[in-house]
Amino acid sequence: MTKKFTLTPYFFLVPAVAAIAVFVLYPIFAVVYYSFTDYSIVTPPIWVGLRNYQQLFHDSIFWKALEHSFIYLLVTPTLIILSMVLAIIVNRKLPGISAFRAVFFIPVISGSIAVGIAWRLMLDTNGIINGILLAVGALKEPIQWLAEPALTLPLCMLLTVWLGAGYYMMIFLAGLQNIPEELYDAAVIDGCSSWQKHWYVSIPGLRPQITFVAVISSLAALQVFNEVFTLTGGLGGILQSGYTVVYYLWQQAFRLSHAGKASAIAMVLLVITLLFSVMNIRLLESGTEAEA
């Protein structure tokens, strides 16, 4: 029986395609175009060819921001390990365990901006962190946490981990609950300790979730902005210590009105994140194939 060709399904797709074309594809093409122009947002763009990319290549601040973005990727393994541990802990049938799951999830729904502002207040020279440390005698003088260049990026990364751990915990929790109980029974019969059960059963069983978390969290790390902006009060950290690629892009576009250069930064970031995602997926999935 031959299927009669009909346009009806395509008409149902048109609204979604139109929305994607307008809100995703058009901005991407526009940014590609702007990256070859001198564009201040308030005046029309002027074609300058590769000048923006050449400037980026010689821009020491851009390379510093890129370096910080790669350092920021350290949150990925941290989040994977921490979230997995939390998921294993809350994956128990204990009374009240749901409350713990909810508590760990609260940072996820709190909003990064609000949490960032709260952390900025806590880390202030006169904030509660210094207050507690001074009270217990751990400090003689308050530390200006957010004014120490060496601490800016680690504090931003700590905030990212705090915000994201609950979300990834839920992903791993769902994965753990899909692992057949018989595998754990077999491991017990084989004489595995608790630790070995998780090493030989849980972690291999969570490989798809690990791949997913690795890709998503590393993309988020490369594109971090909210934590840097809120903790540094918009300055980006003393001596550019909190500059990341997206922060630098924002500064070029909206502080200095160099939307052309910012678009070039966006293009570089796009290429990096694409390469990174492909690498991530291939590395992790090749591990899965090897096991199979």
Add this chain to the structure above:
Amino acid sequence: MRNKLFILLVLVSVVLASCGTATPAPQAIPSPVTVIQQVVVTPTPGPNPEAVIPNVEANATVTFWTFWLSPTFDQYIKDTIARFNQAYPGVTVKWEDHQATFQDDLKAAFAAGNAPDVINLSVGEGWVSDYATQGLLLPLDKAVPQSVKDVYFPGLWSEQLVNGQNFQFPWYNFVAVDLINTQIYTGTPSKDASGNTVYTGGAGLNTADFPKTTDGIPALCATIKQKTGTLCDIRLTVNDLLSQMVYEGNVKVLSDDGKTFTFNSPEGVAWLQMYVDMVKAGTVDKTVLLADQDRDSLNLFETGKAAFYQTGPNLIRDVRANNPGLYGYLAVVPAPVGKSGVGGKGGMGISVNAKTKYPNAAIALAQFFTNPTSMVAFSKLVSVYPSSPSAYDDPFFSAPSAAIEDSAKPAAKDYISKLADIVPAVPNKADVNAIVLKHIQDALFNNVSAQAALDAAVAEANALIK
């Protein structure tokens, strides 16, 4: 017969008496009667004295953006617009207030081609020249009658000039003061055994001795740190460092031909070294020193953890709202003046979009909000000060001040009359400022000498404008 004759005589007499006029009795002369006749005259309406801009387009609709005035001043804005409509009937005003995202909203509006006709821009932050250099604002020198220009203080009319042209109506101004937290600065008063007032818990300083010039600040901060452990709440104007150099350090930032930056002079080095010394001495809060927004500095003061904070008296209401306990311990002193001897620039201005469809209506609205009547009304609501000498003739400015918010009022006219924009128009100002900010951080936090830092900044800035 006789009887008939007699009767006839009587009848005739009667007839004659009734018909004839007796000798009239003299009539009384009527007394004059004053007749009050009301004549209702409908006066022909004269020109509205506030309608000073001619040829305002009929049926114009102008949009007006203000910066962070709503909701506190909603009624004032609406009342002023209503008065404006009496002076210029037929012009419709659409008012919007934008706050934290004002600059982003405005740039997006210019990009989209629907920027407002009339725009409230900060003179103090240099926004007027930022937009004027990009050809986005209407030059006003030729568009505004001389009699209207003469309403304003000359120093305020000639601010943020670009190529010698003015692009703003000066609006409201601030008198720079320092708010002092007397609990930290002086101490908490109490009576000793002899009944004398003693101060404890503070630095023991007298507010009357607050430095009159900026070079007295480092020593003051050292004293406060030593006696109370409190850091100074001082913020660099990170978005306009060259301006701060000029006012505080009397630094010549640009050569006369405008082609070379010159802020690595001994004056520039001395200015930067002052801040380097304070950072090294640990007497300033480093998170506030380079804060992006002045609000961070205000927030620190409002927590009660700073001895003083430089601002305008208009923000005392913020302190009162957020920390009523601190309000009771506030003192206000004039802010120290820099080596230039000039207190600062004006505060806010109102500019006109270069591409407005209704230039005269837009100019009329901008001028109306900045005229003496409108300004006096605004000054009565909050401690900001007019840009016109005649506004200060209002008895409000000579009335004794009750609240601490009004303590600057008596000296306001003299102070405002001396405000002037002494910063030259800097090419690529935002980029040069970013370069200066980058390099002064090396001096402040990275053990680079002030001279080397400014030399590097000048070299990079000169390469930019070559």
